[in-house]
Amino acid sequence: AYCMDKKIYLSSPHMSDEGYEKEFVNEAFDTNWIAPLGPNVDAFEKEICEYTGAKCAAALSAGTAAIHMALKAVGIKPGDIVFCPSLTFSASANPIIYEQGTPVFIDSDYKTWNMDPNLLAEAFEKYPDVKAVIVVHLYGQPADLDPIVKLCKEHNVPLIEDAAESLGAKYKGKYTGTFGDYGIFSFNGNKIITTSGGGMLVSPYEERIQKVRFWATQARDKARHYQHSELGYNYRMSNIAAGIGRGQLKILDQRVAKKREIYDFYKKTLSQLEGLSLMPINDWSEPNCWLTVIQLHGKVKPLDVMLALEKENIESRPVWKPMHLQPYFEKYNIIGGDVSKDLFENGVCLPSDTKLTEEELKHIAEVIKKLWAK
DSSP: OOOTTSOBOSSOOOOOTTOHHHHHHHHHHHTTOOSBSSHHHHHHHHHHHHHHOOSEEEEESOHHHHHHHHHHHHTOOTTOEEEEESSSOGGGTHHHHHTTOEEEEEOBOTTTSSBOHHHHHHHHHHOTTOOEEEEEOGGGOOOOHHHHHHHHHHTTOOEEEEOTTOTTOEETTEETTSSSSEEEEEOOTTSSSOOSSOEEEEESOHHHHHHHHHHHBTTOOSSSSOOOSSOOOBOBOBHHHHHHHHHHHTTHHHHHHHHHHHHHHHHHHHTTSTTEEEOOOOTTEEOOOSSEEEEEOSSSOHHHHHHHHHHTTBOOEEOOOOGGGSTTTTTSOEEOOHHHHHHHHTEEEEOOOTTOOHHHHHHHHHHHHHHHHO
């Protein structure tokens, strides 16, 4: 039966059964392409574009680096305002500070848990000289992009899509990450596919992506000697990491299918519990269900669920603590704020690991259900 010694993770790396990743990595070893750059990097960029429909891509060391390079490509200068959702991981907001920009946080709506388009409209009224908008697809759930894209176009402000958690998710039939002027993906260890660490910046602007590749390789000018006319960064993905990514990309659809199965299982087994609801799925979106997240508005509290699971060696997590409540960011302005606070205080991210067996899922559900039986 169920073995408790084995820890159940929230979302851990899951290599292909076919060993695709090893093939690409072994090829890198056999040809001695171990250093950053190399055939896997070029191929991974191309394959991400083929998969998502993006025009061009730059493979980087992290999703955070990709957001940083997007802000630099947009031309953020010290003091420039950038809109960013409050309900997200700090990596969405940190790069604004790297470029000495000023974040203005925007609350979520209950319909998507993502940036509220009405509050975005309000923010544009209040800060007409905003220089960029970052939209996040939280937990793999697409934001309501049409009104957001429309507002950005009306105000002629570039849109950066943080699709770190939503690779493989679609909004109205089109992949997230391809709606903005820039889109970013993350291949961190906990993401739907991983390169152990890494990210990708995609964009329809080829010359900008070339510029990003230049900045990310220490901004080395085309000269025989080492010459630098601009500030550079060491942000390129390694050929080994890209090899892992290429193998993972082959099974991305399988991973998305499994993540959705996990969401459906929790919905079927838990949604009748009093005061429990799941992150909503809108009819225009096909989320990748990277994490299944519940809300609790009743006698059972998030901490009760987390502690009960912890006792069984099962990992769960709180919802991201909103940026406007973070000690570092609380000095910045927020438009709205109540929704993200509510979602944070009442939310739990349930184990959504693609290696979960049916037996393990049933065990997790039983542990949670027992809290209602008390």
